[in-house]
Each structure stands twice: as structure tokens, then as C-alpha cells.
Amino acid sequence: MDFRVLGSLSVQEDGEELAHIAGKPRQLLGLLLLNEPHRVPASSLITELWDDTPPRRATTTLQTHIFHLRAEFARRLGVTRELVAQDLLQTCEGGYQITVGESSFDLREFHRLRSLARTLCNVGDTLRAGHMLSEALGLWRGPALLDVDHGRLLRAAVAELVGARLDALVLFFDMQLDMGRHREMLGELARLVVQHPHHVELHAQFMIALYRSGHRTRALEVFDELRRSMHDEFGAAPSTRIARLWHAIRAADAAAVDANSPTSPHQVA
Numbered sequence: 703m704d705f706r707v708l709g710s711l712s713v714q715e716d717g718e719e720l721a722h723i724a725g726k727p728r729q730l731l732g733l734l735l736l737n738e739p740h741r742v743p744a745s746s747l748i749t750e751l752w753d754d755t756p757p758r759r760a761t762t763t764l765q766t767h768i769f770h771l772r773a774e775f776a777r778r779l780g781v782t783r784e785l786v787a788q789d790l791l792q793t794c795e796g797g798y799q800i801t802v803g804e805s806s807f808d809l810r811e812f813h814r815l816r817s818l819a820r821t822l823c824n825v826g827d828t829l830r831a832g833h834m835l836s837e838a839l840g841l842w843r844g845p846a847l848l849d850v851d852h853g854r855l856l857r858a859a860v861a862e863l864v865g866a867r868l869d870a871l872v873l874f875f876d877m878q879l880d881m882g883r884h885r886e887m888l889g890e891l892a893r894l895v896v897q898h899p900h901h902v903e904l905h906a907q908f909m910i911a912l913y914r915s916g917h918r919t920r921a922l923e924v925f926d927e928l929r930r931s932m933h934d935e936f937g938a939a940p941s942t943r944i945a946r947l948w949h950a951i952r953a954a955d956a957a958a959v960d961a962n963s964p965t966s967p968h969q970v971a
């Protein structure tokens with residue numbers, strides 16, 4: 703099977719969609735997949751579905767949703783509900799878990815490729831690391847679980863995924879800037895700083911790409927916009943490092959720009 707959560711939720715077998723479900727069962731499936739292969743307690747699933755106001759028979763209703771999920775998979779796969787309960791959607795220790803086994807799973811592959819890229823970067827193989835990151839980022843087809851209702855737990859899990867994707871993007875742009883591909887990055891960085899108006903690393907990378915592309919004035923404006931946004935939202939100033947970058951760009955000191963960029967040296971966690 704092929705499980706996908708980096709975009710719309712999809713479970714396919716030989717190109718046929720299996721997850722023809724909506725509403726709370728789809729929400730349950732999304733949370734179980736984001737936690738795969740770990741168990742999710744029934745209490746957490748109830749919180750996800752009904753927050754702090756569960757119905758009186760919440761546990762029974764949850765069991766009914768799980769029953770329908772298993773029945774749908776069994777029908778689509780042409781197997782028994784018992785087999786689905788044994789191999790795919792399992793009951794365990796007061797909760798439930800999805801086990802995808804050797805099936806294709808875009809979230810698992812994203813984490814694998816991102817981890818491999820960081821390892822390659824740490825040993826200096828930036829070319830292969832860049833390829834790994836490009837492949838990892840290419841798995842995203844839109845916001846995670848974009849067609850699933852989000853309760854409290856899914857919102858937190860999806861926010862964590864957004865952070866992981868941003869970390870991968872920052873590292874990828876580091877490598878692209880190091881290879882002199884600043885012009886190719888301008889459009890994507892311009893879009894991302896609008897989407898993430900307080901993300902300092904993305905703003906620094908955008909400033910460097912602009913400066914190296916001959917847009918020094920615009921690079922200075924990007925810093926001013928970040929400074930105003932952070933002051934208005936948090937009453938705080940940008941980091942000392944990006945402030946030094948601003949001074950270097952203002953002085954048109956290319957060596958100082960390189961010394962104060964996020965790409966020199968690599969900061970790889």
C-alpha cells in the first residue's frame with residue numbers, strides 16, 4: 703500500500719484509493735498515521751475528536767468510528783475486518799495504532815531523507831545532501847493533511863511537521879547559496895518570507911540572495927520589514943547575527959556578508 707499525509711490524506715493500493723472516508727473517521731486516521739508506528743491512547747483520540755467536551759458515550763462512539771475504518775479497509779482490500787484489525791489498524795493497551803510495515807509512507811520517507819541529508823552535510827558531501835533534501839521536499843504535495851479536520855492534537859502535530867519542513871528548506875537553501883544559485887532561489891525565498899514573516903534564517907537567506915543578485919536596496923528593506931514585524935508582534939529585535947548581516951550589506955562588504963551569513967559556517971543540528 704501507499705500511505706500519504708504530506709498533502710491530502712491518501713491510502714492507495716495499486717493506484718486505487720482505499721480511504722473513502724470523511725469526517726471524524728478521517729480525522730482519526732490522520733492522527734494515527736502521524737503517530738505511526740506508535741500507539742495513540744483512546745483518551746488522546748477522544749480529545750482530538752471532541753476537545754474538552756466529549757459526548758457522554760465518547761468511548762463507544764470512538765469504537766464505532768474504528769469499526770467503520772476497519773470495515774472500509776476490509777471492503778476495499780477484499781479481506782476480513784479481523785485481518786485488518788490484526789495487521790493494519792490494531793487495538794493495543796487502551797488505544798489504537800496503524801502499522802504500515804514495508805508499505806510506502808511519505809512521512810517516514812521524508813524523515814529518512816532529511817536525516818540522511820544532515821549526515822551527508824556533516825561529513826562534507828553537500829552535493830549528495832542537496833539531492834536528498836530536494837527529494838525529501840518533493841514529497842510534499844501541499845500542507846500536511848490539508849483535507850482533514852484538525853483538532854488540538856492534529857494542529858500540534860501538523861505544526862511540528864511545518865517546522866521540520868522549514869528546517870529542511872533552510873538547510874537546502876544554505877547549500878544552494880553556497881553553490882552560487884542565489885538567483886534561482888529568489889522567487890521561492892520571496893514567497894516563504896511572506897508566509898513566515900518572523901523566520902529569521904529565511905529572511906537572512908533572502909537578503910543574501912538579493913544582495914548577490916544585485917538588489918542591495920531591496921535586501922536592506924527585507925531586514926527593515928523583519929525588524930518592524932518582530933517589534934510589532936513580539937516587542938523584540940532580530941538576532942545580532944542578522945543585524946551584522948544588515949550592516950555588511952549596507953556597507954557593500956561582500957566578505958563580511960559571507961562571514962555573517964547563515965551558510966558560513968553551516969549550522970547543522
